[in-house]
Amino acid sequence: MTEKHNLFHSEEKVLKKAVEIIEQFEGQDNLLLEEYKYLFKAYKKLLKQTKRLVKMSDKQQYQLTHLAEGLQSNNIELQHKAQVAEQAIQANEKKLAQFLEAVPIGVFVIDANCSPYYANKTAQQILGNSLVPSPLIQSGPNQSSFLDAMPSELKPIVQTLQNKMTNVDDIEIQQGDKIIPIEVWVVPIFDEDNDIAYAIAAFQDISERKQAEIERKKFTQALQESEERFRVIAETTPIPLVISRLSDSLILYANAQVKTVTGLSATELVDHYHTIDFYHNPEERIELLKLLHQDGYIRNYEIQIKKQNQTVIWVEVCIQPMVFKHENVLLTTFYDISERKRVEEERIRFTQELAQLNQAYERFVPREFLSLLEKQSIIDVQLGDHVEKDITILFSDIRGFTALSEKMTPHQNFYFINEYLSQMEPIIFENHGIIDKYIGDAIMALFPTCADDAVRGSIAMLKKLTVFNQKRQEDNFLPIFIGIGLNSGPSMLGTVGGTARMDTTVISDAVNLASRVEELTKIYGTALLITEQTYLELADPLQYHVRVIDIVKVKGKSQEVTVYEIYDADSPTIIALKDKTRDEFEEGFVLYHFEEFKDASPFFEQVLKTNPNDKVAHIYLKRCRHFQKHGVPLEL
């Protein structure tokens, strides 16, 4: 208010002065005063209006300032928004550029004036840097120079600007010496007025694809040539072959030769028959597939197949998996081996016969005998082959067989002997003995391993005889008795004879003594006698029931040999009696051989008192009495 007051101070003073003048001249009839009053009133009104206008003008000034501030503030806000929008656009553009740079295809944009607008790195590589010098072209070369530089092959982009969308294959770009095949897609971009603003061309270098196509063509050609070669080979080879589908064995190809193994022509087979139709045993296909899975192929597998006329033949097949006309197939070749199989079967049969023949030979010449001669087969045996070895020789003989055989027919004789020998033979083998020969009812056997084998074998033979006799008695036949003599010593085993007739034999003094000891069993009525040479070879003589029997002189030699009885095969009663009287018997035996016959006799009498059936004691007692009466001969 003060300011306003001050502002109109001079005007107020004028008013005050005017009031004073009017007051001074009031009451006077003065025309001039009336005019002055009118002017004063007008001035007063004018001043009032002026004051009002100044006041309102200030307000208007304030309002304008306020509006300006508001506008400025709005402007700043708008500027800020514009800045944010600008940044967002830049970020988006950057992202878009990154996307476009990252894509493996070339992207090239030209504007409506055919000027390059943008090209990513791949586009530059494909089109060449001279055409598109920078990744982002804001102002490229002028239209005419660009169009001049543009390869004619890229004209589809320009066509796009004439509202044609284009997809062109197989464009070739010359880049130095290199020609790059590219594929191009061109799409027009329209502005808000539906006018073409840009054309976007996407390029792809299809060199690799083109190369692959060339390779594929080459491969297809090579495959066709290969298939042709295969066909020629398959048709001309003498080997029958078929190609069958792996999944269902349908025959897809067969050469003419297949007729020899199937009986059907290739035309009849293909697409009509399955390989499984020709299996003699269809289950074998599963086995074959297993082998295929395991090894990847099959070589020389022998199988029987059934021909069209139902004849079964042997073939050898080779199977190879392969791809034929885009299908997994099996290439099978056949080789007719019927003839080979027949020869093979004949060979097997011959081998079997030979084995039987060998077995038959072995009956005559024991394998063990050949082993002693260190020969594998009888074929290897030569006249004069021999070996020297310490062995134990067994002789056995049936008591009174001559008388027995006279009561039987020849047939019965053979039957009886064979029945008897078939009982004895296994026992000898079981105890590692070799039957050297049969001499009628007599057996000559060799025990090359040890004397115990011979003794155990002899005891077993005698025990077996007891069983054999029980059967005979059940059949109302008389029992038979045998005597066995054993002797041990060095012997020559070998072959004798001529080139036409040859035999194996044993040449040894030990053989003769063994035979003689066997003879003694008849005299003494004992079943088993052994010489002191055998007795000394035993691992433990006391494991047997044994007593001394005699001292004999070997024929043609001065040497005397003690003979022992082994009575393990006697009945338990007899064994017990012989054991009980053994000491008395041996006292008598010693005195007898010292020719103390008088002193010896009571011992034998004593033995007989206990065991009245002791034939040996009888013999010695009889001899003692004889020598006492008639004197002792020069040689006992």
Added chain:
Amino acid sequence: MDNWKLEATKYTPLVNFDAASNTLELTGESYPENLATFAEPFFTWLEDYLTQLEDQTFTVNIELTYFNSSSSKMLLDLFDRLEEEVTDHDKTIIVNWIYDTENEVAEEYGEEFQEDIEELTFNLVPKEE
């Protein structure tokens, strides 16, 4: 008296007289560089109108969102002329100063004009949105 109208321009308000209701409207903004081109036809029409105005109530509705200093002078002259008609010829004239309640300055302008008026009916009319 016929209806009369001055179309609004960028710098002058709409002037519209409705003869049926004897109502004159001034609406818009007023900040012409040369006020005379607007004021002269306006006051010519007003003088003609007041001459033939009898006992009808003449209503003047003014709704100006912005006006400049020369427009203020024109408004003062308008209100003086109307008051003179009321005082000297006993006419019934009502002025409604219409303002937006959110526009405080417009209300203050109305109050300024109201202060100098003695006989003329001058209403401050707030406009509800």
